[in-house]
Amino acid sequence: MKLDTSGLESAAPLFGVTSELVDGFSSAPSFELPVTTDFDGFQKEAIQMVKPARGTTTLAFIFKEGVMVAADSRASMGGYISSQSVKKIIEINPYMLGTMAGGAADCQFWHRNLGIKCRLHELANKRRISVTGASKLLANILYSYRGMGLSVGTMIAGWDETGPGLYYVDSEGGRLKGTRFSVGSGSPYAYGVLDSGYRYDLSIEEAAELARRAIYHATFRDGASGGVASVYYVGPNGWKKLSGDDVGELHYKYYPVMPSTVEQEMVEVAGA
Amino acid sequence: MARYDRAITVFSPDGHLFQVEYALEAVRKGNAAVGVRGTDVVVLGVEKKSTAKLQDSRTVRKIVSLDDHIALVCAGLKADARVLVNRARIECQSHRLTVEDPVTVEYITRYIAGLQQKYTQSGGVRPFGLSTLIVGFDPYTGIPSLYQTDPSGAFSAWKANATGRNSNSMREFLEKNYKETSGQETVKLAIRALLEVVESGGKNIEIAVMTKEHGLRQLEEAEIDAIVAEIEAEKAAAETAKKAPPKET
Numbered sequence: 001m002k003l004d005t006s007g008l009e010s011a012a013p014l015f016g017v018t019s020e021l022v023d024g025f026s027s028a029p030s031f032e033l034p035v036t037t038d039f040d041g042f043q044k045e046a047i048q049m050v051k052p053a054r055g056t057t058t059l060a061f062i063f064k065e066g067v068m069v070a071a072d073s074r075a076s077m078g079g080y081i082s083s084q085s086v087k088k089i090i091e092i093n094p095y096m097l098g099t100m101a102g103g104a105a106d107c108q109f110w111h112r113n114l115g116i117k118c119r120l121h122e123l124a125n126k127r128r129i130s131v132t133g134a135s136k137l138l139a140n141i142l143y144s145y146r147g148m149g150l151s152v153g154t155m156i157a158g159w160d161e162t163g164p165g166l167y168y169v170d171s172e173g174g175r176l177k178g179t180r181f182s183v184g185s186g187s188p189y190a191y192g193v194l195d196s197g198y199r200y201d202l203s204i205e206e207a208a209e210l211a212r213r214a215i216y217h218a219t220f221r222d223g224a225s226g227g228v229a230s231v232y233y234v235g236p237n238g239w240k241k242l243s244g245d246d247v248g249e250l251h252y253k254y255y256p257v258m259p260s261t262v263e264q265e266m267v268e269v270a271g272a
Numbered sequence: 273m274a275r276y277d278r279a280i281t282v283f284s285p286d287g288h289l290f291q292v293e294y295a296l297e298a299v300r301k302g303n304a305a306v307g308v309r310g311t312d313v314v315v316l317g318v319e320k321k322s323t324a325k326l327q328d329s330r331t332v333r334k335i336v337s338l339d340d341h342i343a344l345v346c347a348g349l350k351a352d353a354r355v356l357v358n359r360a361r362i363e364c365q366s367h368r369l370t371v372e373d374p375v376t377v378e379y380i381t382r383y384i385a386g387l388q389q390k391y392t393q394s395g396g397v398r399p400f401g402l403s404t405l406i407v408g409f410d411p412y413t414g415i416p417s418l419y420q421t422d423p424s425g426a427f428s429a430w431k432a433n434a435t436g437r438n439s440n441s442m443r444e445f446l447e448k449n450y451k452e453t454s455g456q457e458t459v460k461l462a463i464r465a466l467l468e469v470v471e472s473g474g475k476n477i478e479i480a481v482m483t484k485e486h487g488l489r490q491l492e493e494a495e496i497d498a499i500v501a502e503i504e505a506e507k508a509a510a511e512t513a514k515k516a517p518p519k520e521t
Contacts, residue, residue, distance in 0.1 A: 126378075
């Protein structure tokens with residue numbers, strides 16, 4: 001399988017440089033087909049096998065002051081919690097963030113690759129790449145690997161010349177522009193809290209609190225989400241990490257233990 | 273000396289690539305072309321050799337658009353120009369597709385220059401025998417630019433430049449008379465530069481004006497004639513002012 005390692009080469013792939021003079025479109029990666037009687041069935045099984053449920057909760061939304069991005073930090077392998085401290089918000093460059101959902105290695109590698117491409121674009125064109133452009137670059141790469149088992153469900157959030165930008169990009173090749181997204185197994189719970197509390201004219205503190213609460217509620221109900229709720233803010237001067245709170249402690253912050261009146265008390269019975 | 277000019281990829285002992293220099297000669301034999309950058313417009317002008325009676329003049333357009341906001345004129349081999357322009361047009365659209373943004377003038381100039389350079393460093397091919405003047409507006413900031421490329425693959429930005437036949441005289445004229453202009457003044461400056469080397473008249477000049485709002489507009493012959501007449505009148509007025517004896521008390 002020929003991987004797209006063009007991002008790792010020093011020659012920028014920006015001009016679509018190929019070794020031939022005649023302008024040919026670079027061929028898509030391909031690999032040999034396995035020999036089976038029922039290829040379609042085999043392919044379906046293979047895809048089901050590698051398509052994990054994306055155990056995580058990430059969310060991002062655009063509001064008046066910029067973009068708020070939040071995620072949990074649990075990594076799970078089936079029922080085993082392999083880590084409670086995974087960094088799921090990836091810093092592509094000082095003004096752009098990516099979130100991780102799906103395969104951790106896939107997300108990390110391709111976000112780093114995207115960071116390389118964004119930097120090369122900056123150097124060649126003397127201006128920053130737009131969030132639109134960056135998300136398009138990533139989406140095109142993921143599309144060329146469609147069907148080969150990559151699992152990436154990411155949001156690209158950033159601030160560029162046109163203001164705040166937020167895109168959802170996944171390994172099926174989809175790319176959506178939007179103002180509110182949540183990705184992962186905990187996303188239904190996060191959407192519930194996010195959608196009911198969202199207003200465009202939130203302040204930065206209110207938006208951060210909304211994001212934190214949404215992640216907390218998702219970790220409360222979804223077994224595959226937990227750990228630390230990280231909240232980042234992307235503004236005109238770039239991104240800034242606002243908080244990283246353990247969701248266990250957040251639980252007691254939202255639902256503090258109240259001393260309750262005792263209805264019945266057990267008393268020692270005098271020895272019979 | 274003759275031994276070093278057959279193959280493109282061979283340097284001469286004194287550091288010349290003769291094929292590239294011969295390509296520059298081909299450019300010097302091409303039509304005169306001029307480009308002027310104003311504060312809110314960019315103007316391209318080119319000498320138009322009279323079309324044969326039976327030739328359909330609409331198919332002989334020398335000033336072409338690469339995208340809505342970029343235009344180009346070249347001097348040199350016309351067939352090479354067609355191929356280069358096609359590749360540039362494809363690149364403009366490809367850029368729109370991959371980053372959802374129109375190209376900047378600098379980007380497409382860099383692409384064209386890169387293409388021209390590639391053909392000076394490969395076996396079995398010859399360089400493109402043309403220099404181009406590329407104008408356009410930055411899609412976001414709206415700043416106008418003018419760039420020039422040549423067969424060696426070098427490019428740079430200019431406030432005003434000329435290429436092709438008698439480009440030296442035109443450039444000298446522009447250096448003497450250039451100042452920051454806008455709108456119609458820029459058009460006049462471009463035409464005045466061309467008139468230094470071309471027989472006057474709308475029949476022999478092709479002018480195109482690009483603005484941010486309206487894109488590229490080719491001027492009609494009648495319009496060009498009118499401006500030429502204005503210029504001649506101004507020239508005549510300047511001549512009589514010079515000849516008249518200075519008033520002294």
